[in-house]
Amino acid sequence: MSLEDIRDRIAKAEADAGRAAGAVTLIAVSKKQPNERVAAVLEQGHRCFGENRVQEAAGKWPEFREQFQGIDLHLIGPLQTNKTRQAFELFQVIHSVDRPKLAKTIARIAQEEGHCPDLFIQVNTGEEEQKAGILPGDADDFINDCKGMDLPIKGLMCIPPIDEEASLHFALLAKIAERNGLKGLSMGMSGDFEKAIALGATHVRVGSAIFGERDYG
Numbered sequence: 430m431s432l433e434d435i436r437d438r439i440a441k442a443e444a445d446a447g448r449a450a451g452a453v454t455l456i457a458v459s460k461k462q463p464n465e466r467v468a469a470v471l472e473q474g475h476r477c478f479g480e481n482r483v484q485e486a487a488g489k490w491p492e493f494r495e496q497f498q499g500i501d502l503h504l505i506g507p508l509q510t511n512k513t514r515q516a517f518e519l520f521q522v523i524h525s526v527d528r529p530k531l532a533k534t535i536a537r538i539a540q541e542e543g544h545c546p547d548l549f550i551q552v553n554t555g556e557e558e559q560k561a562g563i564l565p566g567d568a569d570d571f572i573n574d575c576k577g578m579d580l581p582i583k584g585l586m587c588i589p590p591i592d593e594e595a596s597l598h599f600a601l602l603a604k605i606a607e608r609n610g611l612k613g614l615s616m617g618m619s620g621d622f623e624k625a626i627a628l629g630a631t632h633v634r635v636g637s638a639i640f641g642e643r644d645y646g
């Protein structure tokens with residue numbers, strides 16, 4: 430696969446779902462990828478990337494930003510509260526608002542800094558013990574609390590359980606977003622982004638299908 434193949438597949442999925450061309454933002458997930466591969470995608474003009482660790486992002490993106498204009502960086506992994514300020518410096522969007530303590534910390538730092546990244550609330554749609562996120566049954570209250578703190582909540586994010594049909598989780602996330610008046614849906618990865626687009630994804634997070642297998646060395 431290549432960036433162009435993925436863009437074509439997204440365009441086709443948008444059309445098949447009767448959605449507008451360009452309705453879906455492609456986040457190229459560059460975590461654990463060698464810098465040459467990331468640079469190659471930047472050279473092709475792509476500017477929207479996702480990282481799941483603050484530390485790793487801090488180690489590579491400031492340098493890429495000196496070489497390439499207009500980079501849009503999304504945090505898609507867990508955020509420790511003590512790294513919130515650093516996350517504000519690095520990321521335009523945080524997809525992993527997953528607990529009240531983090532929401533409060535973000536609200537405080539947004540006050541102090543006078544700006545805030547766009548935010549998505551992560552929902553643990555599969556109610557998995559080991560996975561971060563707000564439980565579906567707590568989502569409406571948490572969304573309201575965030576709105577009450579004036580946080581710029583753009584939508585919801587989920588990572589379905591690996592052994593379950595992803596579409597069920599995408600549909601659940603879409604339903605929670607809809608009843609709370611949220612437009613953004615961050616859902617769909619390399620193996621299932623077309624299904625996510627069919628169910629309303631506005632942001633798909635695609636890593637290995639663009640860059641190849643990750644370097645776990």
Ligand SMILES: *Cc1c(COP(=O)(O)O)cnc(C)c1O
Nearest residue numbers: 458481505618619634635636637
């Ligand atoms: C790594 C990661 C992705 C990308 O996964 P691929 O299967 O490589 O497309 C998407 N979302 C999150 C939260 C991730 O951590």
